[in-house]
Amino acid sequence: IVLAGYGWHQGVIGIVASRIKEIYDKPTIIIGIDSDGTAKGSGRSVEGFSLCDAVFACKDVLTNCGGHPMAVGIGLKKENIPLFRKRINEYCENITMPYNKVNIDCKLNPAQLDLSLVECLSYLEPYGAANPSPVFGLYNMKISKIQPLSGGKHLRFSLFRQNTYINAMYFGHTSEDCCYRTGDSIDLAVSLDKNVYNGQENLSIIIKSIKYSHSDNESMINSLRIFEKFATKQKLTYSEAQSILP
Numbered sequence: 001i002v003l004a005g006y007g008w009h010q011g012v013i014g015i016v017a018s019r020i021k022e023i024y025d026k027p028t029i030i031i032g033i034d035s036d037g038t039a040k041g042s043g044r045s046v047e048g049f050s051l052c053d054a055v056f057a058c059k060d061v062l063t064n065c066g067g068h069p070m071a072v073g074i075g076l077k078k079e080n081i082p083l084f085r086k087r088i089n090e091y092c093e094n095i096t097m098p099y100n101k102v103n104i105d106c107k108l109n110p111a112q113l114d115l116s117l118v119e120c121l122s123y124l125e126p127y128g129a130a131n132p133s134p135v136f137g138l139y140n141m142k143i144s145k146i147q148p149l150s151g152g153k154h155l156r157f158s159l160f161r162q163n164t165y166i167n168a169m170y171f172g173h174t175s176e177d178c179c180y181r182t183g184d185s186i187d188l189a190v191s192l193d194k195n196v197y198n199g200q201e202n203l204s205i206i207i208k209s210i211k212y213s214h215s216d217n218e219s220m221i222n223s224l225r226i227f228e229k230f231a232t233k234q235k236l237t238y239s240e241a242q243s244i245l246p
Helices: 014-022 049-058 077-092 115-122 216-230 238-245
Strands: 002-006 028-033 038-044 064-068 071-077 134-148 153-159 166-170 186-198 202-214
Touching: 002 038, 002 077, 014 028, 014 038, 028 071, 028 077, 038 049, 038 077, 049 064, 049 071, 049 077, 071 077, 115 186, 115 202, 134 166, 216 238
Parallel strands: 002 028, 166 202
Antiparallel strands: 028 038, 038 071, 064 071, 134 153, 134 186, 153 166, 186 202
């Protein structure tokens, strides 16, 4: 995905690229165009696809470029943005794009969740590129309630397994874009933090990703990729066409 616009601040385009990459499961480059016609972009990739190799393959239409497999920075003239978009997608035509993955560091028993875990994790700080924040797995959790918060901008999941009940926040998601319902059994990738409110310290469970407990994610994503090919009028093999027929 290559998006460009006037006045997009250079300080945030990398963050935006990362967010769009997470939503659409595709490498993303965001380009901000200045009033003088120069343009600078920042890109983020999915694990397993070298975005810097893709960018370097198009360097003849760029004024500068640099980075590593997971993140890049580019400069170019605004009139070359459509050509750059075309060229980098041509580079990807014969590449099977890997899935965007969330790596689980450790499974957790919901009955063992408390603030002492957060205190232990503080010894691993500071977090950064070479030391990412740990992500934990909660499996076979049942949904008892999903509550919209902050005017519907975020969701709070009430979950249980056996006799243990927890709440977890799903930031940036609304009831409309959430496909999960009360009674569903789900697996979650979460991070843990400490929340201080009215002088009281509480455990904060933040949802990074969700899937149905018994879903075949690889099969589902493969079907979505085939449908994308169909929707963009790319040629499908017979078996691909058969696989997405209702």
